[in-house]
Amino acid sequence: MTATGIEAPRTPHVSHRRKRINLEKWGWIYMRLSGVLLVVLIFGHLFYNLIFPGNVSALDWAFVAGKLANPVWIVWDVLLLWLALIHGANGMRTLVNDYAHGRFRTVLLWSLGISTVVLLVLGTLVLTTFDPCLAPTENADLIAACTAQE
Amino acid sequence: MTSQATAPESSAASLPAPTKRKLPAGTLYRGREGMWSWVLHRITGTAIFFFLLVHILDTSLIRISPEAYDAVIGTYKTPIMGIGETALVAAIGLHALNGLRIICIDLFSWGPRAQRVMFWVAIGLWVVLLIGFVPRHLMTVFGGH
Ligand code: HEM
Numbered sequence: 001m002t003a004t005g006i007e008a009p010r011t012p013h014v015s016h017r018r019k020r021i022n023l024e025k026w027g028w029i030y031m032r033l034s035g036v037l038l039v040v041l042i043f044g045h046l047f048y049n050l051i052f053p054g055n056v057s058a059l060d061w062a063f064v065a066g067k068l069a070n071p072v073w074i075v076w077d078v079l080l081l082w083l084a085l086i087h088g089a090n091g092m093r094t095l096v097n098d099y100a101h102g103r104f105r106t107v108l109l110w111s112l113g114i115s116t117v118v119l120l121v122l123g124t125l126v127l128t129t130f131d132p133c134l135a136p137t138e139n140a141d142l143i144a145a146c147t148a149q150e
Numbered sequence: 151m152t153s154q155a156t157a158p159e160s161s162a163a164s165l166p167a168p169t170k171r172k173l174p175a176g177t178l179y180r181g182r183e184g185m186w187s188w189v190l191h192r193i194t195g196t197a198i199f200f201f202l203l204v205h206i207l208d209t210s211l212i213r214i215s216p217e218a219y220d221a222v223i224g225t226y227k228t229p230i231m232g233i234g235e236t237a238l239v240a241a242i243g244l245h246a247l248n249g250l251r252i253i254c255i256d257l258f259s260w261g262p263r264a265q266r267v268m269f270w271v272a273i274g275l276w277v278v279l280l281i282g283f284v285p286r287h288l289m290t291v292f293g294g295h
């Protein structure tokens with residue numbers, strides 16, 4: 001639309017915000033892309049920890065140390081952490097916008113954002129600085145690797 | 151209706167008395183598969199989110215002290231938590247399968263037409279998943295090995 005003329009009838013609407021990035025659209029795409037990847041990451045995580053080779057009774061620090069001695073699982077967990085937490089937080093944002101109003105909504109959205117960022121940083125630091133030799137274990141491979149390191 | 155000349159009072163008198171309907175009129179969505187899958191998707195998504203918040207905190211203990219981590223992960227092995235884990239896996243299974251259904255609805259031209267069939271396919275796969283997981287998991291929790 002121009003200030004000088006009247007548009008011909010049925011001229012398509014021209015959006016004035018066309019050049020801005022549409023964040024809601026990218027959020028929508030992110031929910032679907034991350035969802036597909038999370039199916040693999042989460043079911044892999046649950047299978048390894050709860051069915052094979054792990055199971056609830058077998059879970060302890062030594063089990064995790066043996067697992068995370070392999071960098072593939074560190075990458076796996078970092079991806080899982082970021083994709084799942086951002087997917088979940090973005091989904092919770094939708095729910096807050098649906099059900100909370102006014103100041104309550106503002107407070108909830110800020111708490112959601114802050115806790116998400118804090119947990120992303122914490123989780124990433126834990127995974128990338130983890131030392132599987134922190135304590136002795138009965139895992140033969142790990143013992144060999146840890147004594148070689150000393 | 152053949153004649154517009156019929157007296158308005160007589161046609162009003164022939165209307166059936168209003169009855170209580172189970173479903174509101176004129177909706178295909180409310181109370182059907184589409185609505186319930188949406189409700190379940192919201193509830194399971196929220197539950198998984200809150201689990202994940204706690205789960206990142208408990209896992210961060212691996213960086214601090216093996217004893218502290220073992221003490222906290224030890225609580226995962228009690229019967230009550232074992233049932234909780236079963237519920238969690240059930241929730242994730244449902245959210246994941248229904249999530250794939252949502253993605254198919256949005257992505258493919260046949261998606262919206264097949265949404266109801268896909269809902270029941272998701273439920274079927276979910277039951278199969280649980281048959282594979284639950285007995286084994288509960289045996290570990292309650293069998294003590
Ligand atoms: C296992 C793989 C997963 C798949 C395939 C999946 C898929 C989806 C899809 C397609 C949506 C709909 C988004 C929309 O309507 O725009 C969604 C919403 C949501 N997801 Fe997931 N998701 C998965 C895992 C997770 C996890 C791990 C969490 C929690 C940390 C989560 C929490 C949520 C929440 C809270 C919503 C919002 C529900 C709503 O808006 O009604 N999802 N998911």
Ligand code: HEM
Nearest residue numbers: 049064067077080081084123124126127202206209210235
């Ligand atoms: C009862 C079910 C579960 C058990 C027993 C379990 C167990 C574990 C264990 C033992 C670890 C340590 C590292 C590793 O094994 O890779 C871990 C880490 C992790 N798990 Fe799970 N998990 C469960 C469910 C889930 C679910 C449903 C999600 C995603 C929504 C998830 C996301 C993560 C993440 C992101 C980490 C890395 C945390 C960090 O940043 O330090 N877990 N889990």
